[in-house]
Amino acid sequence: MTQQNDTTTPKSEFWAGVKAELPILFGVIPFGLIFGVLATTAGLPPLVAWSTSSLVFAGSAQFLALPLFSAGAPAVILIMTTFIINLRHLLYSASLAPFAQPLSRGWKTLLAYLLTDEAFVPTILHYHQSDQPSTHKHWFWLGAGLTLWLNWQIVTGIGILVGQQLPSGLGLEFTLSLTFIGMIVPTLKKWPEIGAAVSAGVTAVAVSGLPYRLNLMVAAVVGIFTGLLLESLTRRESIGQTQEVQL
């Protein structure tokens, strides 16, 4: 049945992924520029700073590593901080793993390299659209991921070249948060999801004093458990309702 309804091609899925990624780029562009500017002021050689965009390819980790680099933090601290900040990708990996299972090892390696926040959100939403059956959805993932990758290489490069010519204090770094708001708010439809977001956000603020942005991990755990708790409460309610109907 899936085969019959499947009118997509690798090409159509790829371009759908590119298209889904484009609006997200508007938040990534200023953030990438700012990263480039700050990387040069942190004292990193331009090419070394730019190499993090392809070797690490994780905006928030690259960003948060800058003050550690200029403070002369030991390598162990930098690697540990990167691990903690990017640990959320473990959960992205697990969410997409069932869909990636039929793919070859080469595909898995490539798609894992491209698995950022900004590629994950449209991709997981696309996989969950059950009204659109397709056996080519990994091409959507590739399209979204490659678009973000290419854009990230270009804008961080420009940021490094432009360097100190951009005025600071414009609050341009807030564009990253606004991008996340634009990606996640429209997906909050049920109480468990809203509860997960709000409880995690409040927790992240409450324990923001923890070192190495450990507050992110604590907040994630609180958010997940709040979501599961609210889910079990609402499910009990809906089971009660169906029983009434049967009576």
Add this chain to the structure above:
Amino acid sequence: MMTPLQLMLTILAMGLVTFLIRLSFIALSDRIALRPLVRRGLTYVPPAVLAAIVFPDMLLSEGVLNLSWQNPFLLAGLGGILAAWWSKNVLVTMVVGMLILWGIQWITA
């Protein structure tokens, strides 16, 4: 500062750590089966983690809780949330949020 070699090795290690995290479940999914509870829990990861990045940006000024109406990031974030909810569009969210932020910065400057 580190030597250029130390610097590049550190960056390579940071990249390897990031890549292995992203690859983990994707590479091992045929050997590890996720329990239904774990899978349901995972659906709450994106809202939880992204909110955990956004809330401190909106509510903290220099690491201190700032709930005042003069906190431009709080107002810009709230405007962005309303815009995102109403428009379901990242670009609209961005424009509304940044205009509010710059507007308040301009008024209070």
